[in-house]
Amino acid sequence: MTTVRTPDPPVATEAAARVRRRDRPAGHRRRSQPEAFAFLTPWLLGAVALTVGPMVVSLYLSFTDYDLFTSPKWVGFGNFAHMFTDDDRYLQSVKVTLIYVLVSVPLKLTVSLLVAMLLNTRRGTGGFYRAAFYAPSLLGASVAAALVWRALFMGGGPVNEVLAFFGWHTPSWVDDPRFSLASIVLLGVWQFGAPMVIFLAGLKQIPAELHEAAAIDGAGAFRRFRHITLPMLSPVIFFNLVMEAIHAFQAFTPAFVIGGGRGGPADADLFYTLYLYEVGFQDFRMGYASAMAWVLLAVIAIVTAIVFRTAKLWVFYDDAGEGR
Amino acid sequence: MTVVPRSARSVGWHVLCVAGVLVVLYPLVWLAFASVKPPDEILSRLSLLPTRFVFDGYSKGWEGAADVGFGRFFLNSVLVAGLSVLANVLSCSLAAFAFARLKFRFRGALFAFMITTLMLPYHVTLIPQYVIFQQAGLVNTFVPLILPKLLATEAFFVFLIVQFMRGIPRELDEAATIDGCSVYRTFWHVVLPLSKPALVTTSIFTFIWTWNDFFTQMVYLNDTEKFTVPLGLRLFVDTSSESNFGAMFAMSALALVPIVLFFLAFQRLLVEGVSTSGLKG
Numbered sequence: 001m002t003t004v005r006t007p008d009p010p011v012a013t014e015a016a017a018r019v020r021r022r023d024r025p026a027g028h029r030r031r032s033q034p035e036a037f038a039f040l041t042p043w044l045l046g047a048v049a050l051t052v053g054p055m056v057v058s059l060y061l062s063f064t065d066y067d068l069f070t071s072p073k074w075v076g077f078g079n080f081a082h083m084f085t086d087d088d089r090y091l092q093s094v095k096v097t098l099i100y101v102l103v104s105v106p107l108k109l110t111v112s113l114l115v116a117m118l119l120n121t122r123r124g125t126g127g128f129y130r131a132a133f134y135a136p137s138l139l140g141a142s143v144a145a146a147l148v149w150r151a152l153f154m155g156g157g158p159v160n161e162v163l164a165f166f167g168w169h170t171p172s173w174v175d176d177p178r179f180s181l182a183s184i185v186l187l188g189v190w191q192f193g194a195p196m197v198i199f200l201a202g203l204k205q206i207p208a209e210l211h212e213a214a215a216i217d218g219a220g221a222f223r224r225f226r227h228i229t230l231p232m233l234s235p236v237i238f239f240n241l242v243m244e245a246i247h248a249f250q251a252f253t254p255a256f257v258i259g260g261g262r263g264g265p266a267d268a269d270l271f272y273t274l275y276l277y278e279v280g281f282q283d284f285r286m287g288y289a290s291a292m293a294w295v296l297l298a299v300i301a302i303v304t305a306i307v308f309r310t311a312k313l314w315v316f317y318d319d320a321g322e323g324r
Numbered sequence: 325m326t327v328v329p330r331s332a333r334s335v336g337w338h339v340l341c342v343a344g345v346l347v348v349l350y351p352l353v354w355l356a357f358a359s360v361k362p363p364d365e366i367l368s369r370l371s372l373l374p375t376r377f378v379f380d381g382y383s384k385g386w387e388g389a390a391d392v393g394f395g396r397f398f399l400n401s402v403l404v405a406g407l408s409v410l411a412n413v414l415s416c417s418l419a420a421f422a423f424a425r426l427k428f429r430f431r432g433a434l435f436a437f438m439i440t441t442l443m444l445p446y447h448v449t450l451i452p453q454y455v456i457f458q459q460a461g462l463v464n465t466f467v468p469l470i471l472p473k474l475l476a477t478e479a480f481f482v483f484l485i486v487q488f489m490r491g492i493p494r495e496l497d498e499a500a501t502i503d504g505c506s507v508y509r510t511f512w513h514v515v516l517p518l519s520k521p522a523l524v525t526t527s528i529f530t531f532i533w534t535w536n537d538f539f540t541q542m543v544y545l546n547d548t549e550k551f552t553v554p555l556g557l558r559l560f561v562d563t564s565s566e567s568n569f570g571a572m573f574a575m576s577a578l579a580l581v582p583i584v585l586f587f588l589a590f591q592r593l594l595v596e597g598v599s600t601s602g603l604k605g
Contacts, residue, residue: 035507036428043419043438043482046475051441054452061451068455115344122337131591132345138583138594139352142536143554144576147561148355151569156367158354190348194598201599250445253538261561273539276447281543286451293447300445 062291067284079291090292092267093275096181100271101248104188109240112192116199117229130200134193146187146257150174153183153258174258177268184269187254195240202236203229231316238315242307249300252277272296352580359577363570381570382578389559390548394575397556400466404541404552405534407470412530413523415476420485420519421511425497441479454543468544469537473530481526484597488522489515525597528590532583553579 037044062079064072083090115133119126139145153159155172163170173179206229214224230237252273259269263278272292280289358366359381361374388394422428423435457468476482492515500510516523538554545555557579560572587594 033428036422036426036431038508039418039422039426039511040428040434041418042415042474043422043476046415046472046477047437047441049456050453050472050475050477051444051449054449054456057452057455058448058450068458118337118340118344122334126341127592129341129345130595131587133348134591134595134598135352135584135587136348137598138532138587139580141533142579142583143538143557143561144355144579145351147557147572147576148351148358151358151367151573152351152354154367158370161370190351197595197598246443246445250447253536256538257558257561261558273447277539277543280451281454286455290448290451293445293450296445297448300443304443 058290058293061287062294064287065285066287066290068286069284072287075287079288080295082288083291083295089267089270089275093270093272096268096270097249097251097272099181100185100188100251101245104185105241105244105248107185108189108192108244109195109237111189112194112196112240113199113233113237115192116196116203117225119196119200120203126200130197134197137191137193140187140191141253143253143257146254149183149187149254150258153179175265177264177266180258180264180268184251184254184258187258188248188251195244198240199233199236202233206232234315235317238307238311242304245303245307246300249296249303355573355577355580358569359573361570363568366569366573378570379574381572381574385571385575385578388548388556392548392551394553394556394578396549397551397553398578400550401535401552401554404466404469405531407466408473408534409527409530411470411473412476412478412481413526415474416478416481416526417485417516417519417523418511419476419482420489421515423482424486424489425494425511425515426507438479438482441477442483450543457544463544464546464550465544466550469534469540478530481530484526485519485522488519492518521593524590525593528586528594529597532586535582 061072063076064074065078066072119130119133136145151157153173155175157172159173160170170176170179173183210228210232211224214228219227250273251271255264255269255271255274256277258264259274263270263274273296276289276292276296279285279292354372357372357374360377360379362376362378363381365374386394388396419438423431423438453468453472454463457463462468472478496514496518497510500514505513536554538558541552541555542558545551553575557572557575560568560575
């Protein structure tokens with residue numbers, strides 16, 4: 001006999017829900033909750049007092065004039081309007097930073113992928129080389145490395161001399177507006193070790209049978225790269241791209257050191273964060289600096305969102321449809 | 325396809341790798357030799373090897389600036405980096421244990437929030453944080469450099485430890501609970517000791533990043549007495565006269581020594597840490 005199931009009367013569902021709530025998940029939850037917050041206390045304090053609170057305050061400050069000593073004065077969208085219409089150095093810093101991101105990130109990812117593939121062609125023996133290629137990633141962010149870099153690219157330095165040997169006579173890179181940023185890009189690319197190590201881990205996950213099967217079917221090295229390696233590696237490329245881009249937008253130390261602390265020749269090294277530092281901590285225009293910080297956040301959010309959106313088009317997940 | 329003998333291909337591979345390594349490590353080797361060259365040779369002679377070894381740079385650089393020796397800068401850096409390591413390991417492992425093992429209200433939302441802060445440029449919190457520390461009279465002390473770490477603001481490490489703790493079999497904590505362990509003792513005696521690899525990775529990266537950190541230290545420290553190594557090196561940024569080169573490169577070389585030592589001692593762990601968690605180097 002088939003009976004049409006009638007929906008439970010509201011009272012019954014209510015009661016059932018109450019019973020269910022009293023079941024183990026709810027009970028368990030109630031038991032561990034106080035301890036959980038004991039463990040979370042430091043993190044929660046930090047999240048409220050050092051992250052969320054300051055974010056709200058800096059959003060407010062971005063609509064004010066504030067010099068740290070007198071109380072903030074509301075100026076509405078004044079700071080933002082000034083940035084984009086009236087501040088040539090700001091626009092210069094945007095330009096420099098965009099060029100840096102657009103050039104250094106793809107270059108760094110290309111180099112790191114090529115080196116990872118080179119190391120991946122053999123099993124086992126790559127440990128030493130992997131470590132050696134990785135070392136600049138740890139050292140390169142320091143003031144010391146940037147000082148070395150500045151000397152290497154100075155007039156009469158090793159880079160000048162080697163290029164001259166090959167017949168290309170360049171001016172002192174760090175003092176020439178056309179070359180200065182390029183030397184900072186190269187310093188960024190030098191630190192390709194971290195994405196390389198991540199690529200290497202990704203490459204090891206690609207089943208060898210795929211390459212073998214394709215080779216038997218007559219696919220050459222390039223076609224295997226194009227149709228096996230790249231798609232299989234695309235989630236890792238995606239991850240590296242997002243992380244490196246976020247990182248590149250915030251670069252500071254190399255620009256500060258190589259640009260001599262003031263943005264380099266003709267502001268050629270005036271990175272966004274460098275100008276923000278100057279505005280906030282040398283001129284004490286903290287409202288304007290806060291506004292700059294929020295524009296930076298917005299740009300990073302938009303760029304990340306774009307990369308995430310386009311991910312559907314080029315990122316291939318092997319486990320699509322299964323699990324998760 | 326031409327068949328290349330195995331051994332020849334192997335030699336070719338090694339040649340390529342060695343060439344790459346030479347290019348990549350050249351700046352470091354260059355620095356090591358520049359620090360012992362006579363100052364006038366540093367830029368004028370292309371050869372790596374000096375005509376004679378000179379250690380004036382080290383003695384001159386060690387004198388530091390404004391009556392504060394470079395040794396002081398090192399001491400300050402060691403203090404800041406050491407305390408940062410302790411603070412990070414403690415606070416991040418506490419938060420990580422809650423996220424990995426305990427049930428509580430809004431866990432999903434709070435975890436998502438923590439992941440979001442990974443992508444947050446620190447500039448959006450920088451100025452209000454500065455105002456807070458300035459009002460509290462803590463600018464020009466080490467507190468603004470360490471307190472944020474004591475409050476687990478470096479979400480990277482919370483995430484790293486969460487991921488690791490999730491891999492520890494739950495049966496172990498359950499057994500401890502059945503044996504009468506409280507949550508606190510389970511954390512302290514079971515989960516924390518088993519998380520040692522993640523804690524070591526956290527310690528090393530915290531040390532190196534704090535050691536290299538320039539921006540925060542420059543914002544918060546003004547007195548030469550309080551300077552750390554990067555701030556001491558900053559004094560050389562304005563100088564482009566060759567007379568100072570000896571001291572500059574000698575101190576730069578010294579500044580990199582701790583990182584190189586850490587790297588040599590823990591390179592396998594560091595590289596594994598990067599490849600499993602995607603940590604930035």
